[in-house]
Amino acid sequence: MNKPQLALAKGEKTVMSEEVGMQEMVTLKTIAETLNTSNDLNLMLDTVVGKLLELTGLTAGWMFLINERGDYACVSDYNLPPALLRKDKEPMRTGTCWCVNRFRDGRLNHAVNIINCKRLEDAVEFQWGDTHDITHHATVPLRSGDKMLGLLNVAAPAKEHFSDSELALLQGVAYQIGSAMDRMRLYRAEQQRADLYAKLGEFSTALGLAVNECSNSDAFSVKVVQLLGQHYDWPFAAIIQQKNGMFVLQAVYADNKVRTLSSALVSSEAANHMNRVIHSHRATSLSAIEVAEILSLYEPDQTMNSIASGMVVSLPYHTPGETGVLVIGIGTGTAGPVQADLEMLEALAEHIAAAWESLKLAENRRELARLEERNRLARDLHDSVNQILFSLSLTAKGAESMLTASEQAHPAAEAMKDIRTLSQEALKEMRALIMQLRPAGLEAGLLHALQEYGTSQGLQVVMNRTGMRSLPRNIEEALWRIGQEALNNIRKHADVPSAEVSLKLSEHEVVFTVADHGIGGAQRPKTSSGNSLGLSIMKERAESLGGRLEIVSSSRKGTTVTAVIPLPFESV
Known part of the structure; x- marks a missing residue:
């Protein structure tokens, strides 16, 4: 070339x-x-x-x-x-x-x-x-x-x-x-994050409006999982609460329905996982197998088969002894949780915890309102009915003295004596009622207050205490009311001048006992509406705190009233 x-x-x-x-x-x-x-x-x-x-x-x-x-x-x-x-x-x-x-x-x-x-x-x-x-x-x-x-x-x-x-x-x-x-x-991912936080705002608003509808933790858990089902497309949501050291599956949303399982305990393996989540204070992702382990007690027909993965986060309650965990199931066909999902779940847990604190504050406000109303009623009774009964007693005594002063007793003297006796009994009952409405003395302790109350009722009360720890205010007041009613029953029906009150405190519960050695329930009037009402109120007070009330009575050994109330975990 x-x-x-x-x-x-x-x-x-x-x-x-x-x-x-x-x-x-x-x-x-x-x-x-x-x-x-x-x-x-x-x-x-x-x-x-x-x-x-x-x-x-x-x-x-x-x-x-x-x-x-x-x-x-x-x-x-x-x-x-x-x-x-x-x-x-x-x-x-x-x-x-x-x-x-x-x-x-x-x-x-x-x-x-x-x-x-x-x-x-x-x-x-x-x-x-x-x-x-x-x-x-x-x-x-x-x-x-x-x-x-x-x-x-x-x-x-x-x-x-x-x-x-x-x-x-x-x-x-x-x-x-x-x-x-x-x-x-x-x-x-950013779009998903924005959508999730928009849903979080709607959920938080709805939860804030619904808090006033909840009367206790069970109702609150039900409302939370119900709103989660309404605002998110997760097929499964559950709240697990720690009660007395045990994890309890409290409320579940699945199959578009809400169920309460407040007596279902999670397995020991799941409890260990819950403790790790609580201590880490961070949301973590879960495999389908881990979700199934955590929720092993809940077995709907199709829900667990439709869950491919999940998330779990602790609920940062600030109330001592209150611990919760939120578990979310993610359906098949949906991508597993990413960092944005975990961050949003942590924010969701913060909103739930804030609503929980609002619920506790609302309960405290209602309790303070009840206390104020009882104090007002006690003051009104003391200033009006109590003074009238005292005046009636003095008037009846004076009239009785005038009628019996002559050599020949007046026929109305005996009736006036009955009026004086009845007015003194009514005055005594009124003072006891005022004392119940206004529990003065609790600031010095439950046992001291009951001893003072027993003395005012003419009873010698022997006190016994085992264990040292503080009692929550609502439990202390409930035991105060139960003790008052029990001492009233002893004064009215036991025909004995003394009673024994004991308080046993452990890490998980308080056992409160009021006992006497009187004639027992077999010889006590059983047709008295006041007595039956008092017993039912005592049981209601114990059960409202998750406890129980037991009454054992016999004509030879007397009567023993025992209230067993679970205590929240007390951090050291």
Whole structure:
């Protein structure tokens, strides 16, 4: 070849190289523009695969996304041969191939030629249909930085080799696709975070309005899981409370229904997991097996089978002895919890704890209102009825003295004596009622107050105390009322001048006992409506605190009233 011909060939090669370079730049520019046209991942992938094939002259392409566990899914395809479209693209959804195996093993870091495509070989071997003479494809890993996302495969009939420049172009496109996918993932995560916090605001508002409807912790737990079911699309939500050192499954939302299971104890393995969550103060993700372990006592027909993963977070109650855990189940077909879900769950737990504190404050306000009303009633009775009864007693005594002063007793003298006796009894009852309405002396302690009260009723009260710890105000007042009623019954019916009061305190409960050695319930009036009402009120007071009241009575051993009340955990 002479020099002019050599120069002409070099010039043609330069022109061709420049044309190829321009084509590559146009391809990359077009792909970049296509990637920025949509925030819908599937639509974007379908569009970009079609555009890539159009610009490169290839005819078929498909894309696999592969997660950390190695599970793959064909998320986009373009112009697949009929052999790979059979049975709703079953060859693309099942089985394995060389490129996927290489990706799982970490040996696929750059664009490569694939000599044998197992899916196409199977199509020929098992006669699945026409393969359009496609036997080879190029495989390009999709990545964003160091994060591997999946594979891009492209092919054309009778094309058995891809040049280095073609592979370099495909690798550049794959980097663009991977970066766009990561951008969309971040966009979806932020969008999901915004949606979750919008739902959190609606949930918090509804919970704040519903707090006043709740009278105790059981009702509060039911309301919480009910509102979670209304505002979120979680198929399962449960609240577990710690009572006396044991974790109890208190309320459950599942199958669009709310159930209360306040007597269902979780397993020891689940309790250990709950303690770790409580001590960490952080939300954690759960596998389906861990959710099933935690909620092993709750076995709905279909709910547990539909849960793929879950989340759990402690409820940061500020009330001593109150500990709770919120468990969320995430359904199959839904992505597992990400950091945004866990952060939102922690915020959700804070809102629930704030509502719980509002409930306790409302209870305290109601209790203070009741105390104020009792004090007002006690003052009114003391200033009015008590003074009238005292005046009546003095008047009857004076009239009786006048009627008995003469030598011959007046017929009305005996009646006046009865009036004086009855007025003194009524005055004594009124003073006891005022004392019950206004429990003066509790500031010095429950036993001291009961001893003072017994003395005022003419009883010698022997006190006995075992154990040292503080009593919550509501429990102390309930025991005060139970002790008052028991001492009143002893004064009226036991026919003895003394009583024994004991208080046994342990870590988990208080045992309060009032006993006498009188004639016993067998000889006491049983038709008195006041007596039966008093006993029922004592039982109601004990049961309202989760405890029980036992009354044992015999004509030989007297009567023993025992109240057993569980105590909340007391931190040291």
